Amino acid sequence: MTQSALADYLNIEQAAISKSLGKLEKKGLIERRIGMDKREKYVLLSQTAIKQYPEWSRVIAEHREQILSHLQEKEQKELTQLLNKIQRSF
Incomplete structure (x- = not known):
């Protein structure tokens, strides 16, 4: 994936993605x-x-399960739907 495509996908400015990628590159990731x-x-x-x-x-x-364990199944589905809706709006 290109750096600019990644920035677009994440809805992040080019300068910010470049800085973040620089840190990941220094860590060898x-x-x-x-x-x-x-x-x-x-x-x-x-x-x-x-x-x-x-x-x-x-x-x-594990973290996702821990967080969602405090919600009933119906609430988990509603939360997932709302988060997906928010994500689609960007």
């Missing part, structure tokens, strides 16, 4: 590569990030 036309920068997960992804996914799932 992403790599940025120049595209064929020299103006595009592609963002790729590093091997370190790919190896850590299952653990991150597990931790996120």
